[in-house]
Amino acid sequence: MKLRDLYSERVLKMRSSEIRELLELSQQPGVISFAGGLPNPDAFPAEEIKEIINKILSSDEAAIALQYGPTPGLRQFREEITKFVEECGIKAGIENTLITVGSQQALDLVGRVFLNEGDIVLVGLPTYLGAINAFLAYGAKLVGIPLDEEGMRIDLLEEKIKELKKEGKKVKMIYTVPTFQNPAGVELAEERRKWMVEVAIENDLLIIEDEPYRLLRFEGRPLNPIKYYDDGYHVIYMATFSKILAPGFRLAYVIANEEIIKKLVIAKQSVDLCTPSFTQMIALHYIRNGYIKKHIPKIIEMYKRKRDIMLDALEKYFPPGCKWTKPKGGMFLWVELPKHISTIEMLKDAINEKVAYVHGKAFHVDGSGENTMRLNFTNPKDEVIEEGIKRLAKIIEKIL
Numbered sequence: 001m002k003l004r005d006l007y008s009e010r011v012l013k014m015r016s017s018e019i020r021e022l023l024e025l026s027q028q029p030g031v032i033s034f035a036g037g038l039p040n041p042d043a044f045p046a047e048e049i050k051e052i053i054n055k056i057l058s059s060d061e062a063a064i065a066l067q068y069g070p071t072p073g074l075r076q077f078r079e080e081i082t083k084f085v086e087e088c089g090i091k092a093g094i095e096n097t098l099i100t101v102g103s104q105q106a107l108d109l110v111g112r113v114f115l116n117e118g119d120i121v122l123v124g125l126p127t128y129l130g131a132i133n134a135f136l137a138y139g140a141k142l143v144g145i146p147l148d149e150e151g152m153r154i155d156l157l158e159e160k161i162k163e164l165k166k167e168g169k170k171v172k173m174i175y176t177v178p179t180f181q182n183p184a185g186v187e188l189a190e191e192r193r194k195w196m197v198e199v200a201i202e203n204d205l206l207i208i209e210d211e212p213y214r215l216l217r218f219e220g221r222p223l224n225p226i227k228y229y230d231d232g233y234h235v236i237y238m239a240t241f242s243k244i245l246a247p248g249f250r251l252a253y254v255i256a257n258e259e260i261i262k263k264l265v266i267a268k269q270s271v272d273l274c275t276p277s278f279t280q281m282i283a284l285h286y287i288r289n290g291y292i293k294k295h296i297p298k299i300i301e302m303y304k305r306k307r308d309i310m311l312d313a314l315e316k317y318f319p320p321g322c323k324w325t326k327p328k329g330g331m332f333l334w335v336e337l338p339k340h341i342s343t344i345e346m347l348k349d350a351i352n353e354k355v356a357y358v359h360g361k362a363f364h365v366d367g368s369g370e371n372t373m374r375l376n377f378t379n380p381k382d383e384v385i386e387e388g389i390k391r392l393a394k395i396i397e398k399i400l
């Protein structure tokens with residue numbers, strides 16, 4: 001039997017994540033990996049979680065935690081989320097709130113609900129690989145908009161929308177990670193956030209605002225989310241507990257217009273019926289008891305220290321002609337090497353020298369970015385970061 005003849009057209013469009021494959025290589029013993037997007041396990045609040053689980057399972061709440069739940073999420077958890085996002089400047093009722101199995105599921109549901117074959121989605125150059133793959137699976141055509149140190153260039157975004165309009169093509173949505181972007185680490189400037197909403201309203205399109213790193217700020221004043229400037233229709237906001245609690249929970253939420261939430265809920269019903277009640281219940285107590293407010297500063301302290309070690313090592317070892325971002329938060333740093341160096345070709349040498357990264361082309365929907373790479377500073381232990389950067393610098397110097 002030829003399975004290829006049986007697969008749906010949709011499946012033939014799906015791509016495996018280059019990062020997931022690379023992660024396997026980078027998990028070999030002795031490899032210093034800057035490749036994954038993994039939080040540091042030392043940042044998982046295991047003791048608090050144990051205490052909460054014991055409390056839940058020895059009370060009436062066990063019956064809720066171990067039962068199927070409503071598709072949009074447990075009512076009490078959604079209520080807590082509306083309070084949680086209010087602190088970031090987002091006004092939402094529970095009718096605007098959907099709990100999902102990670103924000104990766106939210107991206108997939110957005111694709112299911114909004115994307116037809118050939119629909120145009122504007123994304124950053126570079127952008128998050130998981131979003132690229134989720135939208136491609138629904139036949140989207142992804143068009144890249146360059147970033148600079150203040151995030152997506154909204155002037156170029158506007159120009160691109162006009163250019164496509166002239167060709168008779170309509171853009172359906174903009175996908176953006178405005179705060180400490182994965183992969184580039186940059187933050188979208190405040191005035192650009194407002195401007196993006198104006199562009200969306202003027203052109204009748206949606207903004208997908210993906211905010212996993214918002215609360216992992218090491219320095220500077222928090223900016224309003226893009227959703228803050230929304231008229232209630234144009235921005236679909238999503239955020240996750242993966243980076244502030246634990247990715248093993250697979251817990252995230254979407255804030256959007258009620259009508260959009262209803263459609264996302266219908267789509268989710270046939271995917272998994274509901275998000276696990278158990279993890280929602282734990283997260284609910286985690287927020288209510290104030291643990292999250294005490295815990296996030298500890299994560300920030302650890303990640304800031306690691307970022308600084310990496311920045312110092314880059315300064316010390318990387319040869320002239322290399323540039324990198326200095327992120328004010330998040331988990332990633334973005335490196336640009338001299339134009340003639342291919343970080344794809346360099347990766348074989350890197351793995352031989354037992355150091356790993358993700359090559360930048362993976363994050364570029366236009367096939368560019370071959371001389372760039374993403375470095376994760378949160379997962380490796382403090383004492384190996386300098387050695388890893390030293391190994392990378394040696395490989396680059398050899399090519400130069």
Ligand SMILES: Cc1ncc(COP(=O)(O)O)c(C=O)c1O
Pocket residue numbers: 037101102103104105128130177182210212239240241242247250251252
């Ligand atoms: C920008 C962005 N969106 C979504 C995700 C997926 O997060 P989750 O673990 O909530 O599925 C990630 C994970 O790294 C991410 O960086």
